[in-house]
Amino acid sequence: MSDSDRLPRAILVTGAAGRLGTQVTNYLSKALSEGRIERLRLLDIQEMAKPHDRAEVMRASLADRGTAFAAVEGMDAVIHFAGISGEDEWEKLLPANIAACAHLWDAAVAHGTDRILFASSNHAVGMYPVSERIDHTAPPFADSRYGVAKAFTEEMARLYAHKTPLRSFCMRIGSSFPAVTATRHLKTFQSFDDLVRLVEVGLTADYRFEIVYGLSDIADGYWDNSNAFLLGYGPKDRPADFVSGTLNPHESPYQGGSMATDPLPGITPPGRSPDGAR
């Protein structure tokens, strides 16, 4: 199903200084050295080391609309990792996870960018019970404000894929960490190498709008990832090979784990304590 095996010529990675951004940046730096891409632009609000002498580094916030337009100019593809990567108050999530996405999608349309790969999250569907197996057609059922922000961006990406030439590839990433440290990760883990494999599919496959799960080789998990397999994704890693330490046997009733049962930070209904207890 590949458009072409060729990577887009010019690629922007946002959140490039973060955990996942660093992995993908290393892969794309190699592609730059090998002549498989011509330009690599890296953006983060944090300072970052230049991974390649020809990489273009921008230190700025995507919450600023002008920054988003400057960042996207001349880019064929965007891999969007930037944002707050966990539950928080709206004061922080609105600029970093909602306004930033709105600016970025508008900028990409205005500059004729071909595609955006979006680091969505399993927390967009984290309120589904663990007894249910869902696929890419499952409507959002967010477990947190963070999950609501991811669901917002998925829906915006779907709209833009219909009204504009901009395509989007939304990766509902599970747990992408160096190791499996919780029982839940046995159902949600994605190794860094498998994440890069999925990104490669997002950069080369033919689609207009897709939702896929960021998941390693897990046959009996919460998510049926056949849509990603149809597009060419072939994960190679199994969570059991990444287990570190003793796993806590507790399993949440919800796919999103503790994020689904934690109270909303910053507001407390009358008669309850801030930790959610009555």
Ligand SMILES: NC(=O)c1ccc[n+]([C@@H]2O[C@H](COP(=O)([O-])OP(=O)(O)OC[C@H]3O[C@@H](n4cnc5c(N)ncnc54)[C@H](O)[C@@H]3O)[C@@H](O)[C@H]2O)c1
């Ligand atoms: N790691 C996972 O298991 C996982 C799972 C699901 C989704 N995700 C998503 O993938 C993305 C990357 O996750 P990560 O684990 O690397 O998180 P991370 O926190 O390590 O990286 C996020 C990066 O975004 C940058 N950033 C934050 N706000 C910004 C802004 N306004 N402008 C520019 N840069 C900004 C941060 O400085 C940071 O470097 C996030 O969007 C996260 O929600 C990650």
